[in-house]
Amino acid sequence: MSTIKLGTRGSKLALWQAYFIKETLEKGGLSVEIVIINTKGDQILDRSLSKIGSKGVFTEELEEKLRSGEIDIAQHSAKDLQSELADDLELIAFTEREKVNDVLVSYDKSLSLESGKPFVVGTSSTRRVAMLKHFYPHIKTVDMRGNLQTRMGKLESGVCDALLLAYAGVHRMGYEEHIAELISLNKFTPAVGQGSVAIECAVSLDAEKKAKIRELCNHAETEQQLLAERAYLRRLQGGCSIPVFGLAQTAENGELTMTGGIIGLDGQEVLKERVSGTDAIEIGETLAEKILKLGGDRILKEIREGLSS
Numbered sequence: 001m002s003t004i005k006l007g008t009r010g011s012k013l014a015l016w017q018a019y020f021i022k023e024t025l026e027k028g029g030l031s032v033e034i035v036i037i038n039t040k041g042d043q044i045l046d047r048s049l050s051k052i053g054s055k056g057v058f059t060e061e062l063e064e065k066l067r068s069g070e071i072d073i074a075q076h077s078a079k080d081l082q083s084e085l086a087d088d089l090e091l092i093a094f095t096e097r098e099k100v101n102d103v104l105v106s107y108d109k110s111l112s113l114e115s116g117k118p119f120v121v122g123t124s125s126t127r128r129v130a131m132l133k134h135f136y137p138h139i140k141t142v143d144m145r146g147n148l149q150t151r152m153g154k155l156e157s158g159v160c161d162a163l164l165l166a167y168a169g170v171h172r173m174g175y176e177e178h179i180a181e182l183i184s185l186n187k188f189t190p191a192v193g194q195g196s197v198a199i200e201c202a203v204s205l206d207a208e209k210k211a212k213i214r215e216l217c218n219h220a221e222t223e224q225q226l227l228a229e230r231a232y233l234r235r236l237q238g239g240c241s242i243p244v245f246g247l248a249q250t251a252e253n254g255e256l257t258m259t260g261g262i263i264g265l266d267g268q269e270v271l272k273e274r275v276s277g278t279d280a281i282e283i284g285e286t287l288a289e290k291i292l293k294l295g296g297d298r299i300l301k302e303i304r305e306g307l308s309s
């Protein structure tokens with residue numbers, strides 16, 4: 001089989017993931033060349049993602065090159081991937097999910113959200129800001145974009161006392177020693193897709209290549225979880241700048257349970273529900289319908305009106 005061209009963003013986290021995929025494919029006997037592609041999301045660092053419009057800011061350039069055949073596959077943090085792909089593109093694999101929790105990262109390991117002591121947390125995620133307001137109203141937040149290294153630098157220079165981040169990225173970048181607290185999943189349901197790496201390609205990619213890549217990289221349980229979560233997000237039309245959350249988990253007997261909801265930007269109102277079953281897409285869609293009926297449609301409308309003003 002000819003060399004697989006793997007497109008990736010150039011951040012250290014993206015490159016870690018790209019090399020992980022490369023190694024996985026090479027162990028299976030394929031040869032892989034990494035192609036680094038700059039995206040709008042990497043270039044615009046002075047505005048929050050909710051302002052530049054989150055849809056595809058990290059994926060558009062990669063998708064153009066999938067279409068043109070300059071690259072065969074692209075890797076993305078599944079979390080950063082929009083819930084709806086164009087008809088000529090598809091996801092062929094989701095890697096085994098890393099621990100899904102968010103973590104509090106600080107040079108002061110005694111810091112704890114649970115302690116009740118006030119301090120400043122740097123984050124640009126609307127979900128995390130709203131969750132902090134809801135569960136930990138004594139915490140102040142400062143908006144913080146940029147890659148993990150930039151954020152760690154800002155933390156070090158005292159812009160904030162702590163960062164709230166996905167465990168997966170912290171682990172991959174080797175910052176585990178600065179984890180002050182693992183946030184409970186009961187309070188902080190993570191973002192849809194957190195912790196897994198997704199592989200995207202053009203539908204037109206050679207079928208044999210597709211099958212081989214899927215065989216080597218896809219983790220069946222994670223895939224079912226992500227299908228449920230992405231169906232949920234799709235029905236809600238939530239991009240990554242909308243504080244929607246969702247986590248599907250697989251029980252011993254194979255049954256899938258998804259917990260998910262939405263939170264108002266000010267953290268006042270949280271809607272959260274749980275749905276179990278065997279059909280991943282159905283679970284995600286049923287959960288979305290429940291949340292919309294409970295008032296999720298109104299919260300979404302309020303958020304969209306707020307964001308565009």
Ligand SMILES: NCc1[nH]cc(CCC(=O)O)c1CC(=O)O
Nearest residue numbers: 077079165166168169194195196
């Ligand atoms: N939003 C940026 C982003 N996209 C993926 C990860 C971490 C890795 C992952 O969840 O797969 C992060 C950093 C973070 O949210 O802390």
